[in-house]
Amino acid sequence: MKKIKYIIQREFLTRIQRKSFWVMALLGPFLIASVIILPIYFSTLEDKEVKVIAVVDSSRVFVDRIPDTQNLKFRYVENVNIARFIKNFQEEGYWGVLFISHVVTYSPNSVILYSHGQAGLTVKYHIENALKKEIEHRILAANGIEDLNKTLEALKANVNLRMIKLDEKGNQKESNTILAMIVGYASGFLIYLFIFLFGSQVMRGVIEEKANRIIEVIVSSVRPFELMMGKILGVAGVALVQFILWIVITFSLVSAGRALFFPEISRANSEEVIIHSNSGKTVNEFSQLPQNESELKATAVFEAIKNIDFFVILSSFLFFFLGGYLLYGALFAAIGSLADNEADTQQYMLPVTIPLILAIYVMINTINNPDSALSFWFSIIPLTSPIVMMVRIPFGVPYWEVALSMILLIAAFVFFTWFSAKIYRTAILMYGKQVSYKEIWKWFKYS
Amino acid sequence: MNILELNQVSKKFGQHCALDRVSFTVPRGSIFGLLGPNGAGKTTTLRIINQIIAPDEGEVFFEGHKLCPDDVAKMGYLPEERGLYKKMGVGEQALYLAQLKGLSRSEALKKLKFWFEKLEIAGWWDKKVEQLSKGMAQKVQFVTTVVHDPALLIFDEPFSGFDPINALMLKNEILELKNNGATIIFSTHNMNSVEELCDSIALINRSKVILDGDVDVIKQRYKKHIFELVFSGSEERFRGSLNPSFFELISLKPQQSMFRAMVKMKGKPVDNELLKSVIDEVHVISFREILPGMDEIFIEVVKGI
Numbered sequence: 001m002k003k004i005k006y007i008i009q010r011e012f013l014t015r016i017q018r019k020s021f022w023v024m025a026l027l028g029p030f031l032i033a034s035v036i037i038l039p040i041y042f043s044t045l046e047d048k049e050v051k052v053i054a055v056v057d058s059s060r061v062f063v064d065r066i067p068d069t070q071n072l073k074f075r076y077v078e079n080v081n082i083a084r085f086i087k088n089f090q091e092e093g094y095w096g097v098l099f100i101s102h103v104v105t106y107s108p109n110s111v112i113l114y115s116h117g118q119a120g121l122t123v124k125y126h127i128e129n130a131l132k133k134e135i136e137h138r139i140l141a142a143n144g145i146e147d148l149n150k151t152l153e154a155l156k157a158n159v160n161l162r163m164i165k166l167d168e169k170g171n172q173k174e175s176n177t178i179l180a181m182i183v184g185y186a187s188g189f190l191i192y193l194f195i196f197l198f199g200s201q202v203m204r205g206v207i208e209e210k211a212n213r214i215i216e217v218i219v220s221s222v223r224p225f226e227l228m229m230g231k232i233l234g235v236a237g238v239a240l241v242q243f244i245l246w247i248v249i250t251f252s253l254v255s256a257g258r259a260l261f262f263p264e265i266s267r268a269n270s271e272e273v274i275i276h277s278n279s280g281k282t283v284n285e286f287s288q289l290p291q292n293e294s295e296l297k298a299t300a301v302f303e304a305i306k307n308i309d310f311f312v313i314l315s316s317f318l319f320f321f322l323g324g325y326l327l328y329g330a331l332f333a334a335i336g337s338l339a340d341n342e343a344d345t346q347q348y349m350l351p352v353t354i355p356l357i358l359a360i361y362v363m364i365n366t367i368n369n370p371d372s373a374l375s376f377w378f379s380i381i382p383l384t385s386p387i388v389m390m391v392r393i394p395f396g397v398p399y400w401e402v403a404l405s406m407i408l409l410i411a412a413f414v415f416f417t418w419f420s421a422k423i424y425r426t427a428i429l430m431y432g433k434q435v436s437y438k439e440i441w442k443w444f445k446y447s
Numbered sequence: 448m449n450i451l452e453l454n455q456v457s458k459k460f461g462q463h464c465a466l467d468r469v470s471f472t473v474p475r476g477s478i479f480g481l482l483g484p485n486g487a488g489k490t491t492t493l494r495i496i497n498q499i500i501a502p503d504e505g506e507v508f509f510e511g512h513k514l515c516p517d518d519v520a521k522m523g524y525l526p527e528e529r530g531l532y533k534k535m536g537v538g539e540q541a542l543y544l545a546q547l548k549g550l551s552r553s554e555a556l557k558k559l560k561f562w563f564e565k566l567e568i569a570g571w572w573d574k575k576v577e578q579l580s581k582g583m584a585q586k587v588q589f590v591t592t593v594v595h596d597p598a599l600l601i602f603d604e605p606f607s608g609f610d611p612i613n614a615l616m617l618k619n620e621i622l623e624l625k626n627n628g629a630t631i632i633f634s635t636h637n638m639n640s641v642e643e644l645c646d647s648i649a650l651i652n653r654s655k656v657i658l659d660g661d662v663d664v665i666k667q668r669y670k671k672h673i674f675e676l677v678f679s680g681s682e683e684r685f686r687g688s689l690n691p692s693f694f695e696l697i698s699l700k701p702q703q704s705m706f707r708a709m710v711k712m713k714g715k716p717v718d719n720e721l722l723k724s725v726i727d728e729v730h731v732i733s734f735r736e737i738l739p740g741m742d743e744i745f746i747e748v749v750k751g752i
Binding site: 003006007208209213214216217218219220221222223431442 | 524
């Protein structure tokens, strides 16, 4: 077994030296960072231009009823010929013309916005909402509801649900579902991505050795099992380095991007951090005495962030990440050994892809309902547990469930490695033969 | 003393019997030929010796003890299906393969340097394998097979992939290795290509060893008592000198001013009978006994079973 270190070393170094590794290392965080930064950035860029819209209201119901916004101004024009006006509204300084026909209250299609530029969704929703509200108003008034304005004011109830989770000892923990969802979804998806990405690297490595015909030279020096495990562990090292690079680069990109695009936010944030680190009490005082709505919200988020146990999440992520990868890595190695080239792997891929895709489906369900029976079972069964359990953990999972899931994952890893090694050592020396599942079973029994 | 001994080795793949109670011995310091047609079981035998696969039955002894995993460090194997990592550097790759054979990094570097200079390929160290021609890659492959000074070298169809220049180089290097004390096993279906090199052989056909032993002994056993006679003089007198009850004239061809005759003796030659009969009739220029080629012996043995 002492030679396995040379194999791990080679598998690791040759991959780290490849250009594609560094391209992925840089591109991945850029993608993640741009997913975080760009939408925020674009939302601030959007609609700096003020659009003045002429409203031609032949129903006369909506005069001065559509509120102006920062970027949208509505002007009511009367006594115009709509057909002629559509042709020359731009010369009169309007961005568009909103035409409301007099049948608007019973024919919803009778409102039209004419413009030369494409109107965005925000414009559409703003106008639709304003008109809808006014129509509702009128219907309510027509049905004779008294004190209309008061009733409407009362209808605007504002509920901001604070969620406090009790653990077994009765301690209170403020939880933020959205945050748990994001952390859970991100970790589950990352594990899925890495299993596929690096599992197929193992598979391609095995095929390469077979196709190059170097395999027989190597197995005359080391045992096939050492070669297989060396490859899987070497690629695991590559995956870890890739992952760490992603985290480091993403964090620096996000903070650099924040400083670049939103200097105010990053300043405000750092001030908040200072407050919290200076006195832990601040947060508690806040939470006990919420003074206004926005303060209440901020309190909830900070309480939740404080209550996410990053150590538990990070260490369980590493465990399920490695466990899941090792389990699937062995299967991918076996698939690679059965094929002469990558196209041949398709027929064996299905049994491996199905549990992974199933895990992604269950993951979406789990985010909405982390304690359901479905989520429970899929987070215990080893083939799906690395993904599904990682989604559940940020929501809080009883320790015995995590422990059971981990023990089963280790057991499954040992079993699948043993199983794959049996297939692998027979299949790597076979060429030009499509092996059926029946035949694989036969080798399995005889070897 | 024998470096390698196979004793009743059998191997089955499913229903197919790849090796059926194969036994032979390889004397230390000799060149041994494992000969037989394609699909006879040669590669399976070599894989068992290299411990790539395990036999179902029987035993293999190496240097007097039962074959064990550490023995791979003392063997060098050039498989029929051979190749290198295309994207890896030549030197780096040779170093890796040498380390897998159990050499330390510094030892491997020293020995690789020696071999790279010997085969005049030192300039390729930093090249990628994909930049090499096939012939160049074969030289690198040969180096990785011998770099760890194996006591037993195993070549499967060694000359099939090599061009004539590299084949000659390979032959010379192998003979030198033999003179330095290494034992060499050749495996090939092209029997005549290695018989001049081999000291002993095993003929293998349909999973069974049908003949094995010293090459000279085997050839003597299977010789047909055919002689080649080159002479000048009268063709008539030559024909007349051969007594048809003892000799059979197979062919007689004029060759410039001479004749080349093939004569088969009907009994066992004891006392230069052929020479004695013709020596007074024609002028004998050369005389030699024709020994059978390995492929002829093979066909005869296969037919005889």
